[in-house]
Amino acid sequence: MPQGPDQNSTGRTSGRPGKKAAAQQRIAERRAAEHAAAAAAARKRRTIISAVTAAVVVIIIIVVVIVVQTRRTSTANDAASPANTTDGAFVVGEPDAPVTVQLYEDFLCPACGQFEAANGDTLRQLVDDGTIQLQYQPVAFLNRFSPDQYSTRAMNAVAVVADEAGLDAFVKVHDELYAQQPAENTPGLSDDQLIAIAADAGATGDSVAAGIRDLRFGGWTERVTDQASKDDVSSTPTVLINGNPLTDRSPAGLTAAVQAAAKKG
């Protein structure tokens, strides 16, 4: 094979046998380093791409969930309101009474049941005396403790009764529902039982029965419950005396707070 002047038969330049090998080794090493750097750069690029992709996917999932849940909770602002209510409140008593008592309660709430049992008579007396105007404000906070949506069904039932038969019937049904209050995490009063209680209080007829079964004021119960939450009501019962929360919920505490508020004028 043709050989250059300084080459022996192995093709290696004679006289400098180690240098070419060393140079070729350096070339090989540099190439290997470039491969490694290129591979590392490619890996880093892949990592960044997959991290950004993952972040985008997570963000999309979160946004989709937010949109879906927002739709599910949008309470129709034009949901029918029952007659004889004002902004979710069933108001009894003299309009010019010196003290206004707001009573937020859930029909499934045991603490509300205890409050009613202890203070029901006192409240009735105060209304009859003209000392207070009493605003019942039922909410449906506790459906998660009911296998059959009792909070909502009870609240809807009293709304139907007030709508069809007036506030006296409402008060009778309200009191009876607390007298027969079911325990949490047990089936609540059935629709039939609610209809029977309504009939006993004077709310009779097919329209009442249909309103109770079909949850006629279901949208209203959602809107009122949501509004209560926006008005900083987060526990039941919440009792406001002229806007101030009642801390001592015993009959003595209630009476004292009402009298103090009446004195202030």
Place this chain on the structure above:
Amino acid sequence: MPWAATVIRIGLGAVWVVAGALKLPDPAGAERAVRAYQLLPESLVQVMAFGLPALEVVLGLALIFGVAVRWAAVGSAALLVMFIAAVSSAWARGLQIDCGCFGGGGEVEADQTAYLSEILRDAGLLLLSAALVRWPTSRWALGSLLSAPAADDVAVDPNPHDTLVGQE
């Protein structure tokens, strides 16, 4: 250590998935729970109430399947710090709420708040998350499959015409 990390990883992931999933069926309740803390302006209440459970489920799944474990552990720790701060704030202000951590509307019957136990529970989960950040390597993790070196990582000669030793 890897087996302990595996148990922690999967357990923590399950807690997150359950916590998030329980909040999804009752969005109105979740909204009330966030509002009850009185920490966020009304405009952000729905974003937090609806976005947080989704994030919890995603985090939980990442941990269960062992994908991006260190990131998920960091996210888990960050969320838990946020929860501890929020519950502490509610406690300090004397609010009467249920933490709403596992669903529910945040309302509680009067005088039945349980702030201390909630904080202790979250602190325990925070320790587990921190441990995962420090020692993320575990068994049965999908992530190790997904980040295995690809075929083109093996060195390919970009210049086939260069001569190599012994080929003259």
